[in-house]
Amino acid sequence: MKKLTTNQAVIVKGIAGQYYLHRYEPYFEGVAVPRGIFRKKKTIPLPGDLIEYSASGDPDIPYVIEKILPRKNELKRPPLANLDILLITVSASLPVPDFYLVDRLTAYAEILQITPFILLTKTDIDDSNVSEILNNYCPAGFPIYQLGFDNETELLRLKEDIKGEIVAFAGQSGVGKSTYLNLLFGDSLMETGELSNKAGRGKQTTRHIELFPTGISYVADTPGFQTINLAESGITGSQFADGYPEIKRLAAKCRFNNCTHIQEPGCAVLAADPEQIHPERLRRYQFLRGELDSFYDNMY
Ligand SMILES: Nc1nc2c(ncn2[C@@H]2O[C@H](COP(=O)(O)OP(=O)(O)O)[C@@H](O)[C@H]2O)c(=O)[nH]1
Ligand SMILES: [Mg+2]
Ligand SMILES: [Zn+2]
Incomplete structure (x- = not known):
């Protein structure tokens, strides 16, 4: 910020x-x-x-x-401006990671100039999925934090990296969003109750978004990021591709400058090594891109 x-x-x-x-x-x-x-x-x-x-x-x-x-960015749902960081939370154990959701969230964040952080939780329970998740998201260059109840160092590193920023959690139910909200800010969230009571002005029934000053950063109390509809957010196919840093990097070398990286000849993304873009992430990109393109095709 x-x-x-x-x-x-x-x-x-x-x-x-x-x-x-x-x-x-x-x-x-x-x-x-x-x-x-x-x-x-x-x-x-x-x-x-x-x-x-x-x-x-x-x-x-x-x-x-x-x-x-x-404004650096403006989100419609939830209504929020200037979000700096999206804390995309994924469990290394259960629930089984929804890679499509993570891909949609990272792309959405990139497009809106929000930095996607991957919070990989429950590494203390099960670390058998950790390398798959790292292989999927390291090539993009997203900051990744391997969190577990036995890893204080990584939590402190995360705390340091969100200092002064406006952040929000995202991810499936049960991945640990509330748990890490409390581990990161627990004490200060209690104190902010005072500010929110003052703001309450009696009975308040309508849903509003609130940023909590945590003493470190501002965290949005939104449940709004458990899912994201790219088409509804007005994101086009080519914007979507730009939401993948590893694709963006490779796309400069594609033969056609409007390459969709689905089946074009001379596509540098299709020809890339698994270390440059994970084959499964590319496959999911192609599926989501096809879905998005046909949404817009059907509109006209
Ligand atoms: N062992 C372990 N359990 C965790 C971790 N993160 C979350 N949990 C547990 O997972 C369950 C769901 O967490 P919760 O924060 O409610 O998930 P949310 O739905 O994303 O808010 C709770 O029982 C937590 O105690 C972790 O890193 N390690
Ligand atoms: Mg929760
Ligand atoms: Zn291409």
Whole structure:
């Protein structure tokens, strides 16, 4: 995340037109309403937005959002701006890894300029799948963390690498998202209860996304990334291919510059070694690409 100055903050939550601002350095917390101009322009502030604020003079709502800084990315579902890192959680034991889901999530993240981290959990229970997962995702260059209840070092390395960033968990149910959320931030998540109560303003039934300042980073309390529909997100076939760093690297050498890497002659991706792109990851890419291309073909 960008370093903030003293008139800037992060929106951590918005309820009924009021926005909860936070900054670590120097520490700041406050409630704000946007200037009228946003309403006219139909710009809706989102959690994760970096904003500039000023004092309003109103003791109930002491701040005004003057400006939303340019967004690095904007997610529709869940509604969130400027996500830096997606913590894609995969179990080395049970549940059996859903490689298609991991591929869709990594591609989605890459396309939106979110860094995909692979959190490989339960390595203390079973490490027989570890090398397969590493072989699939190392060629892409994604940071991978081998986590287990016996591996404190790797957890500390992860903690260090998410410092100052806006992060969210993703992955199948049962892989350890809640477990590692607590292992990473447990104590500080308790403390943020105070901020969220203040933000609660009585009974709140509608679903909203909230970023928790964890003392280290901001973590989204979203269950929204257990699945991702690429076509629904408006991602095209060629964008999808660019979501694979190892394909992107090789594609420059394909004979055709619109190569889909499915069956073209002179395709450098099809000709690559298993260390450059894992054969199963390539096969899954081809399946997902075919699915995406036929979705768009059928639309017109
Ligand atoms: N041994 C071991 N168990 C784990 C690990 N991560 C998660 N678990 C267990 O797996 C189960 C599901 O974890 P949970 O965090 O609820 O998964 P979620 O559905 O992704 O939030 C729980 O019983 C956890 O204790 C791990 O690294 N090692
Ligand atoms: Mg959970
Ligand atoms: Zn190709």
